[in-house]
Amino acid sequence: xxxxxxxxxxxxxxxxxxxxxxxxxxxxxxxxxxxxxxxxxxxxxxxxxxxxxxxxxxxxxxxxxxxxxxxxxxxxxxxxxxxxxxxxxxxxxxxxxxxxxxxxxxxxxxxxxxxxxxxxxxxxxxxxxxxxxxxxxxxxxxxxxxxxxxxxxxxxxxxxxxxxxxxxxxxxxxxxxxxxxxxxxxxxxxxxxxxxxxxxxxxxxxxxxxxxxxxxxxxxxxxxxxxxxxxxxxxxxxxxxxxxxxxxxxxxxxxxxxxxxxxxxxxxxxxxxxxxxxxxxxxxxxxxxxxxxxxxxxxxxxxxxxxxxxxxxxxxx
Amino acid sequence: xxxxxxxxxxxxxxxxxxxxxxxxxxxxxxxxxxxxxxxxxxxxxxxxxxxxxxxxxxxxxxxxxxxxxxxxxxxxxxxxxxxxxxxxxxxxxxxxxxxxxxxxxxxxxxxxxxxxxxxxxxxxxxxxxxxxxxxxxxxxxxxxxxxxxxxxxxxxxxxxxxxxxxxxxxxxxxxxxxxxxxxxxxxxxxxxxxxxxxxxxxxxxxxxxxxxxxxxxxxxxxxxxxxxxxxxxxxxxxxxxxxxxxxxxxxxxxxxxxxxxxxxxxxxxxxxxxxx
Numbered sequence: 001x002x003x004x005x006x007x008x009x010x011x012x013x014x015x016x017x018x019x020x021x022x023x024x025x026x027x028x029x030x031x032x033x034x035x036x037x038x039x040x041x042x043x044x045x046x047x048x049x050x051x052x053x054x055x056x057x058x059x060x061x062x063x064x065x066x067x068x069x070x071x072x073x074x075x076x077x078x079x080x081x082x083x084x085x086x087x088x089x090x091x092x093x094x095x096x097x098x099x100x101x102x103x104x105x106x107x108x109x110x111x112x113x114x115x116x117x118x119x120x121x122x123x124x125x126x127x128x129x130x131x132x133x134x135x136x137x138x139x140x141x142x143x144x145x146x147x148x149x150x151x152x153x154x155x156x157x158x159x160x161x162x163x164x165x166x167x168x169x170x171x172x173x174x175x176x177x178x179x180x181x182x183x184x185x186x187x188x189x190x191x192x193x194x195x196x197x198x199x200x201x202x203x204x205x206x207x208x209x210x211x212x213x214x215x216x217x218x219x220x221x222x223x224x225x226x227x228x229x230x231x232x233x234x235x236x237x238x239x240x241x242x243x244x245x246x247x248x249x250x251x252x253x254x255x256x257x258x259x260x261x262x263x264x265x266x267x268x269x270x271x272x273x274x275x276x277x278x279x280x281x282x283x284x285x286x287x288x289x290x291x292x293x294x295x296x297x298x299x300x301x302x303x304x305x306x307x308x309x310x311x312x313x314x315x316x317x
Numbered sequence: 318x319x320x321x322x323x324x325x326x327x328x329x330x331x332x333x334x335x336x337x338x339x340x341x342x343x344x345x346x347x348x349x350x351x352x353x354x355x356x357x358x359x360x361x362x363x364x365x366x367x368x369x370x371x372x373x374x375x376x377x378x379x380x381x382x383x384x385x386x387x388x389x390x391x392x393x394x395x396x397x398x399x400x401x402x403x404x405x406x407x408x409x410x411x412x413x414x415x416x417x418x419x420x421x422x423x424x425x426x427x428x429x430x431x432x433x434x435x436x437x438x439x440x441x442x443x444x445x446x447x448x449x450x451x452x453x454x455x456x457x458x459x460x461x462x463x464x465x466x467x468x469x470x471x472x473x474x475x476x477x478x479x480x481x482x483x484x485x486x487x488x489x490x491x492x493x494x495x496x497x498x499x500x501x502x503x504x505x506x507x508x509x510x511x512x513x514x515x516x517x518x519x520x521x522x523x524x525x526x527x528x529x530x531x532x533x534x535x536x537x538x539x540x541x542x543x544x545x546x547x548x549x550x551x552x553x554x555x556x557x558x559x560x561x562x563x564x565x566x567x568x569x570x571x572x573x574x575x576x577x578x579x580x581x582x583x584x585x586x587x588x589x590x591x592x593x
Binding site: 038039231 | 320321322323361366367368369370371396415417557559562563564565566567568569576581
């Protein structure tokens with residue numbers, strides 16, 4: 001056992017066709033990371049080759065950068081965690097000068113997650129990124145529950161969703177993925193609003209609003225009191241919402257929420273996801289993205305599935 | 318700094334050594350060879366699937382030949398409580414314990430000592446924070462430095478690193494206990510101030526550097542003492558972490574250069590730059 005050490009993990013060779021197309025973004029396999037759990041991949045490059053992933057989804061970027069929230073920013077909860085990082089980021093110029101060239105040098109496909117505190121900021125971030133050639137698609141975060149303005153309000157109101165997605169749509173011809181919040185009464189209604197405004201694909205779910213309390217000290221565990229719940233504990237919520245949205249709209253879906261194995265990923269694809277994102281599992285194991293991809297291959301080979309795309313929406317109810 | 322690896326470690330021992338204190342020995346051949354003082358490992362708690370996050374611990378001691386590292390830890394919550402229950406048999410049955418490391422930076426004092434010679438270094442460790450200073454003391458002494466050690470703990474039976482330091486130094490470290498059960502009664506900051514005033518116990522020369530690890534209030538006081546004495550000071554920070562490799566931005570430390578990541582930019586910081 002002592003010699004049994006992991007260096008970089010790799011996605012293994014297979015005869016299974018793994019390629020999918022996410023709203024105009026060709027992916028060599030269905031696996032990316034969930035924004036915010038992977039930075040822009042460089043921190044994980046001692047463990048995985050980011051070029052092997054279907055795409056690398058970068059951490060949310062705003063126009064001039066945000067400071068983020070006060071600490072403690074995380075708390076562990078049963079089979080999950082809460083975070084209120086607050087979208088700390090150094091701004092779009094830094095992403096273009098540093099992370100995107102690195103991703104390009106690695107041969108990775110980049111999905112850039114775009115955040116804003118106003119409709120204009122989303123558009124300005126996209127306009128800046130239009131000059132970068134290393135962007136495969138945008139993922140518009142209309143749903144981050146961590147910031148005071150923007151996120152939460154936009155993503156929970158169909159009219160606001162239509163407005164921001166429409167503005168982003170007019171700013172780019174690149175594939176536009178809109179990331180939905182689960183903290184709504186009817187996710188299908190929000191999904192329809194995003195698609196009607198020009199979204200090429202939808203990603204879901206973002207984190208679920210939650211809270212953790214330290215009873216002994218009678219204080220919240222997070223400095224910001226509430227935060228976003230993620231990890232295996234949210235998977236049933238995520239599967240249900242992916243299934244509902246799959247039945248409501250015709251665009252491809254990027255499913256996420258508690259995926260830590262190939263079987264988890266297959267469950268999302270059966271519920272209608274074209275591709276999947278691995279999030280909190282990256283903190284559990286830095287090879288989680290590759291592990292999930294290999295688990296998808298295992299399943300396909302075992303079940304005699306020659307093309308992974310056959311599984312999309314294949315749930316038999 | 319060596320690239321981090323994910324080793325499936327055997328747990329060789331995991332024993333109580335003081336009040337809520339445990340000493341764990343792990344078989345991690347690569348990490349044992351590559352760890353520098355101040356770096357940490359990020360451990361998965363065995364047989365506790367609902368606790369998804371790893372726990373970070375500084376490396377207390379390493380034996381490159383035997384391929385082992387020692388970790389001294391305190392039970393502070395549910396995760397460490399479960400870790401304390403882990404046995405070699407359970408860990409073997411689950412295929413080993415996932416250990417990421419070595420992670421984080423190292424003390425600048427080591428580089429400085431290895432490039433020059435004859436540095437006088439004062440090490441100040443509070444509670445379980447004494448553990449990461451042991452590896453530092455080893456490397457500093459190897460590099461020809463004169464090292465003085467000040468340790469503080471609540472009680473005598475919590476001074477669990479004292480004997481190892483005494484064996485390494487060839488003399489007793491200066492100790493303080495909150496309850497006066499061993500050494501100077503009260504906080505070890507009295508001893509660190511006296512050491513800075515008196516100079517190195519070996520030859521009376523003024524200290525060239527102070528390295529401190531312990532609770533934030535202790536590090537803040539010692540940093541102020543070192544500042545007053547015009548001695549460069551480094552501190553080892555501890556924050557709640559998720560990824561441990563610089564991606565998630567959970568473990569931020571406020572510095573005069575902005576927010577830094579304890580896991581990747583630290584855990585060691587120049588005390589002058591930390592905003593306490």
